[in-house]
Amino acid sequence: MSSPFRSLGLALTLCCASLATSSLAYADQVRVFAAASLSDALDAAVERYQQQHPDVEVQTVYASSSTAARQIVGGAAADLFISADQQWMDWLGEQGETLGERGDLLANRLALIAPRDSTLEDFIPDAEHRLLPLLGDDERLAVGDPDHVPAGIYARQAFEHLGEWQELEPRLARADNVRGALALVEQGEVPLGVVYSTDAKASEGVRLIGLFPTDSHPPITYPIALVGDTPSAAAQALRAWLASADGLAVFEQYGFSAAVAE
Template structure:
């Protein structure tokens, strides 16, 4: 009986020390708030540890190519997902899940004129002589790439290019506006909605830039069962309602 009790105690101790399955998701910085909420909801219902890593989509993609132990990649840009595949990373169950929009924002607590980009008034007219426009770096950050396309569409790129405050990701661009370091910034609609420190002045026309799609895929295959289950859950109604609440919409083309 003593031996049996000792064996049971040892087994219980071993089981208590077992770690939960871990799933690492590398995701665009603009997904931070919604994905954190989704992860908290999922973990409350499942015995799993979801570990998010947030960065610009370009940085996250490069980290995966360099060997980062990611299980999923959730990009704010279709091109960086395709770049990842072009580097020899096998993707599984890729889906275009969400869609976003591009917004012009200014620090809150100030009076701002109503402004609709492309409606006659120029962005440069809203900047003082030494003031700059905050954006994600157009050389690699998806939000900056879309911003460049929109400014080119509006005929303002050449004028505004020297006046850009380039940030490493869209949340860093938002922070410049929140701190009042720049009077204007171009970020996603969801970022504008998430911050109490900025006011949205207007949305850029959707036809002024490529569709802002968020593809999701399994990476570093074969995928574990917990990774596959979380990937599937993110496409369901419960997760999509969380993303919708912060301003995302479901992508028109929900599958590849």
Template sequence: MAGPALLLIALLLATLGQAPTARAEPNVHIYAAASLGDALDAAIARYEASHAVNIVPVYAASSTAARQIANGAPAELYFSANERWMTWLGEQGITLSERSDLLHNQLVLIAPRKDDASSVALDKPGELVARLGAGRRLAVGDPAHVPAGIYARQALQSLDEWQTLETRLARADNVRAALALVERGEAPLGIVYKTDARASNRVSELATFPAASHDPINYPLALVGTSPSDAASAFREWLAGEQALAIFQDFGFAAATSDAH
């Protein structure tokens, strides 16, 4: 009886050895502007629900994310809130492919939410300074490198308010940090993207800066590296599609004219 039993065991072991093993889902790291956080998280959740992949987002100011990638961060995708920083990253010798502008945003003035919050006439000289109040600061992303701050500086220069307000800025590391300063009442006014104001129930939107007062706020996306993985390429293609755009539009973004580089 020992012979048949041993044969059966051998057959079972052989069958188990031939059974397919579960393959680990690939990870795809995407470094993205802080202002994309809520919308991109929603897009990732939708994508992962129907694809065997783990999308790992890393959010920061576009400038910070670009520098991290240039210093060797394991990004396969870079989603910037500023074309300048995408271009800068390429100038550092980082290979970028499938680059295109996907989204568009607007710049707005916000204040802590109040039932009696009234709009601000940005074209009225001195109105913005008057609403800021004596000794108070205006929350912005740092204009030295944060895209939202760069756009804010351009807008204030266009309105002839920059010289007055430059020394009265509360400079934040990214646009979401500037939003938080206003949410907490630490700054009476702030300049953020329209999508940031829409994402918060703790601020009121007082005015939209004219589009002509600053450079277009476009969000370029690109694959990073000389050999992008199939998983990264597939996710990049999906982000450029209609299903992803509908999600971003739900969060207040608009589609940008996509010009490949």
């Protein structure tokens, strides 16, 4: 009959071995804060990267770029930040955060969408095709909040360019991020919404009505940067891979294009 102390010692040994195995499962960890519009594509890219680098654990946090930037300034641990516009990357640096290897990663387009069963004909939103007449008396147009969400900021710029901002502003259904605006259209809560073309492609519940002219708003680019004074080798390696041909190929499958270097 074994001693209870021997049994206890064996149990502790097995427990310690289990903990050691768990801690060694991932040699490195990289935390990525990214714009909500990247969720599907970045998840797929991370999955491919971890298949190639099984010793690295990549954790992703998605929110509007403004929320993600504020979370980082508020103390959230982040190794990489990918914003949906330059403004919030600039703001993060202005708050004293060290941004390393900053560069433009991806490009996107601004899209007008409707619920899947909408009978609205496709068109290009421009000065000859106004949006307000398409809304009923009590209907609204879904956008990311133009006060802070990049997709909403781009939408406001497009509306201003087309001369409709004053009329459309009180008719907006403002969402906390672009995926929130997409959901309002998917659920039929609104007849129209403005999101990125990649959001429209990712959803089976909406129809792409048309893309806004590229000259109606500034170029939609997604800057990427390492966060912190001493970025880890694992974070640097992931940042380099995301910008590589292999990484960009994943994003292109989801409708993004590589940012054009100026």
